[in-house]
Amino acid sequence: MSVSDGRISRLRVTVTVIIALILAVLPLPHWLDVARPYLLLLLVIYWSLSAPRIAGLMFGWLCGMAIDVLKGTTLGQHALDFLLVSFLTHKFQLRMRIFPLSQQTLTVLLLLLLYEFVVFWTDGIIGYPVTTWTRWIPVFTSALLWPIVVAILDTWNRRNR
Amino acid sequence: MVTLSSDSRPIIGRGPPLGAGLFFLGVVSVVVMVLDHRGGYLDTARLWMSAAANPIYAVVQTPYQLWNWMTGSFADRSHLRTENAQLTEQLRVARTQLLRFEALNEENRRLREIREASKGLSERTLIAEIIQVSVQPYRHMVVINKGADDGVFRGQPVLDAFGVVGQVMLVGKSTATLILITDSEHAVPVQVNRNGIRSIAMGTGEKTAKLSLPYMTVESDVQRGDLLVSSGLDDIFPAGYPVATVTKVERNPTDTFALVEAKPLAQLDRDREVLLLWTDKPKVPAPEEEAIEAAKK
Numbered sequence: 001m002s003v004s005d006g007r008i009s010r011l012r013v014t015v016t017v018i019i020a021l022i023l024a025v026l027p028l029p030h031w032l033d034v035a036r037p038y039l040l041l042l043l044v045i046y047w048s049l050s051a052p053r054i055a056g057l058m059f060g061w062l063c064g065m066a067i068d069v070l071k072g073t074t075l076g077q078h079a080l081d082f083l084l085v086s087f088l089t090h091k092f093q094l095r096m097r098i099f100p101l102s103q104q105t106l107t108v109l110l111l112l113l114l115y116e117f118v119v120f121w122t123d124g125i126i127g128y129p130v131t132t133w134t135r136w137i138p139v140f141t142s143a144l145l146w147p148i149v150v151a152i153l154d155t156w157n158r159r160n161r
Numbered sequence: 162m163v164t165l166s167s168d169s170r171p172i173i174g175r176g177p178p179l180g181a182g183l184f185f186l187g188v189v190s191v192v193v194m195v196l197d198h199r200g201g202y203l204d205t206a207r208l209w210m211s212a213a214a215n216p217i218y219a220v221v222q223t224p225y226q227l228w229n230w231m232t233g234s235f236a237d238r239s240h241l242r243t244e245n246a247q248l249t250e251q252l253r254v255a256r257t258q259l260l261r262f263e264a265l266n267e268e269n270r271r272l273r274e275i276r277e278a279s280k281g282l283s284e285r286t287l288i289a290e291i292i293q294v295s296v297q298p299y300r301h302m303v304v305i306n307k308g309a310d311d312g313v314f315r316g317q318p319v320l321d322a323f324g325v326v327g328q329v330m331l332v333g334k335s336t337a338t339l340i341l342i343t344d345s346e347h348a349v350p351v352q353v354n355r356n357g358i359r360s361i362a363m364g365t366g367e368k369t370a371k372l373s374l375p376y377m378t379v380e381s382d383v384q385r386g387d388l389l390v391s392s393g394l395d396d397i398f399p400a401g402y403p404v405a406t407v408t409k410v411e412r413n414p415t416d417t418f419a420l421v422e423a424k425p426l427a428q429l430d431r432d433r434e435v436l437l438l439w440t441d442k443p444k445v446p447a448p449e450e451e452a453i454e455a456a457k458k
Contacts, residue, residue, distance in 0.1 A: 073297065074197050077190075079193070090179055
């Protein structure tokens with residue numbers, strides 16, 4: 001906890017990431033599995049906004065790599081996509097931080113749509129395209145989860161400073 | 162903390178600008194993707210990185226193992242007795258079949274030795290447990306608890322008690338990822354057991370376990386209920402293992418190919434344990450090698 005960004009410690013970021021990784025591989029029935037939100041990606045956006053000194057581009061990249069290893073996809077695929085989202089969040093962070101929550105959720109939805117599109121695109125290049133419309137469901141469930149993630153983590157950060 | 166630039170990191174020790182970071186890591190990602198996808202150059206790296214994933218798998222697994230242990234230890238007596246009786250009965254039936262099998266196997270070996278083609282006879286197996294983790298929702302893949310440390314290799318055939326399950330796709334230190342025969346990117350060369358017609362059974366990737374045989378001509382002699390066995394032509398699955406039974410044959414005289422569907426015999430959605438198979442590949446030089454050697458002389 002030596003390095004801190006204001007009041008957020010590195011330990012706190014690591015704990016949330018580990019929880020998100022566990023939830024990413026938790027076995028679920030098929031209909032829920034299809035709608036499983038990208039919790040780790042939401043965390044990357046959240047920490048990039050609230051702790052940009054800890055959660056830099058490298059952080060987003062490593063999170064994507066972890067997803068690649070856990071999910072057995074081509075190494076680097078999700079790393080690239082996480083990196084892109086992380087970069088855009090850093091680029092627009094000052095604007096996004098002062099947005100009201102509704103507008104912030106819409107921005108996150110746009111980022112998630114871009115993410116899913118790039119995953120879809122790289123899937124196609126690699127040669128395992130999934131063309132059903134259901135692949136876009138997680139984008140919307142993730143966007144719906146954003147206000148909840150923000151509420152929980154903001155409360156936590158305010159309480160133990 | 163309000164700054165004018167969009168980069169709010171401290172000015173001292175800020176590191177390279179964001180764009181440079183994006184470019185550098187982006188190039189690294191693309192290089193890694195190409196290396197991993199095109200050549201499989203990163204198998205060793207994946208081996209070690211997946212070892213780091215083991216604790217996460219373990220955490221996800223714990224509730225299931227706890228539940229299994231609890232149902233196992235609190236199962237009532239009568240249930241265990243009936244199960245025991247059933248298993249004894251099954252063992253008796255299997256034993257009697259095995260008696261015949263031993264004799265047939267010996268005869269087969271002798272005949273094959275005469276023909277000098279003892280293909281895939283010495284085999285070694287290892288039981289692996291399926292880890293209850295979810296990988297990609299649209300792929301038919303599972304993770305097992307045996308990896309490179311146990312000698313698992315890429316492309317290794319995997320069976321269960323009823324038929325062919327799939328093959329090993331990614332190998333980790335102590336885990337491996339299997340691709341099931343029902344995955345849309347998987348195909349297994351098969352033979353109709355009744356008459357030896359060869360074809361290819363492709364996975365459909367659908368939720369219900371189903372295979373399709375797109376290269377059966379309208380005239381080909383295949384019926385509902387036919388057993389499909391692996392033909393061994395891919396050098397991955399040894400010949401003669403049951404794969405599926407034909408469930409649907411539709412012949413439209415105007416088409417070239419019949420619509421043939423089959424149901425895998427392996428219990429892909431219910432398996433807890435699978436069997437990893439090692440076969441000794443026969444040392445038969447390929448015709449091209451022979452030609453090259455002949456050319457050298």
